[in-house]
Amino acid sequence: MKTHLKTFAFCAALIGFTSCNANNKKPKLYAEHTVEHEIEKKKNDKEPNKQFIKVALLLDTSNSMDGLIDQAKAQLWDIVNELSYAKCGTNKPNLQIALYEYGNDNLNGDEGYIKQVLAFSDDLDDISKELFSLTTNGGEEYCGQVIQTSLNQLNWGKNPDDLKLIFIAGNEAFTQGKVNYQDATTNANEKDVTVNTIFCGNYRQGISSKWQAGAQLTKGDYMAIEQNTKTVHIASPYDDTILILNKKLNNTYVTYGSKGQRKMEMQAEQDKNAAGYSKANAVSRSVSKSSHLYKNKSWDLVDAEEMDEVVISDLTDDALPAELKGKSTEEIKGYIDIKRKEREDIQNEIQELNAKRKVYISKQKTEGNNGLENAMTNAIKAQAQKKNYTWK
Incomplete structure (x- = not known):
């Protein structure tokens, strides 16, 4: 009887998810310490957001x-x-x-x-x-x-x-x-x-x-x-620093494949297009590039490896940039890890500055x-x- 009551209580606790939560979490009906649970947990941790x-x-x-x-x-x-x-x-x-x-x-x-x-x-x-x-x-x-x-x-x-x-x-x-x-x-x-x-x-x-x-x-x-x-466009005291960080951010991209170089050039071109309207607009683009929405798995090895788009050991020298040609798989992964850490640090710094920038701009804005x-x-x-x- 106690087992039935526990099962009922567990099932009842699952009721009441919001629509967003419903697709994010799946109930586990086995003990936390089982091997099956660990495999499922790792799989779920790796899965991208579905919304x-x-x-x-x-x-x-x-x-x-x-x-x-x-x-x-x-x-x-x-x-x-x-x-x-x-x-x-x-x-x-x-x-x-x-x-x-x-x-x-x-x-x-x-x-x-x-x-x-x-x-x-x-x-x-x-x-x-x-x-x-x-x-x-x-x-x-x-x-x-x-x-x-x-x-x-x-x-x-x-x-x-x-x-x-x-x-x-x-x-x-x-x-x-x-x-x-x-x-x-x-x-x-x-x-x-x-x-x-x-x-x-x-x-x-x-x-x-x-x-x-x-x-x-x-x-x-x-x-x-x-x-x-x-x-x-409202300028802020943080703009110049964010733009400097954006240049450093661009240096963390590692091209691969037939369109890598072309896409990197497009990245620079869109930086230029944004700046053509104002410095503040260029800053806004830099902030976008520091967010989770800016991903380039089709041409950047850092994003591609993180999102399981490529298998590093399968890449030939022809698909790699000059600095990685002739390198072993371990050396390439090590290089990508360094670039990923650099990128994360720069993105975090931009986000921190942008939080201050948002406060500053909100005080300057007028209706309309x-x-x-x-x-x-x-x-x-x-x-x-x-x-x-x-x-x-």
Whole structure:
């Protein structure tokens, strides 16, 4: 009888997990000291976090949208940084961003003047590169069709803990095109995707042209911004030190494979693109690079080994950088360990300085700054709470 009571009490203790916790922990029905438990524990410790924040950004690239594209380029890293503070239970969720452009005469009219610029990706350098490649030109803006296209083409997954969001920004009527926005948002609901609308112009005009209705059908947020407002970058006393640390951080990357050198050059190029807007924006990118969201397993041996992307002993000399050619497996692993420790120390230092920077900036900010950034981060936080995400 006592055994039955203990079993019942144990099972009852498992009830009441939040949605985030449900996928993070699996009950162990065997003793803590068994061999099986140790194997399972090591396996779970190695497993990556399963939760994702998936954001599809649908940007109108018609003639009048130069200001919107500039805001997206200038504010990407602040948005990424805000998302890096999210937690799902005890885990930090992964981030994937997809990018579409629509309403541009240079695009295929038979496909609704819509282009998938980038499918869901966690490669932040690729995301930055594609944003900076966008140009504007006049065209037809079919909101319903671009929403439906993103729902059809992207891998949204079926994890109920994932936060799946569409942000569509533009300034023409939401009702244009052959795909009814109500049908598109109904399909979004079926995929557990929330549609958020950002009207570039007068708030009331956005309501009358159905941008608010488009958001309400999925319980998303409707927002209106002035797209031609310049992004406000606030300098801080910590910026110069963070930028120096960023240069040191770049030196911890160890290229491998056919695209290693090219991706390292892209990393430097995106540093330069960020700095092109302001020193403060370059600092924001440096902070992003110090977070768990900035991973480069496809070309960096430090990330690749940690994430089990490669087996060091399988790499040939052709795949290695000059400093590791002819080295033994043990020597290569030792070198990677040194670089990993250097990187962790630098990232921790940047994060500590950024904590002070955030406090400083919060005291300098005024209401109404940075339309796209504020619109997106406020909506994401509000909708994340419904799935028990928290912000540290």
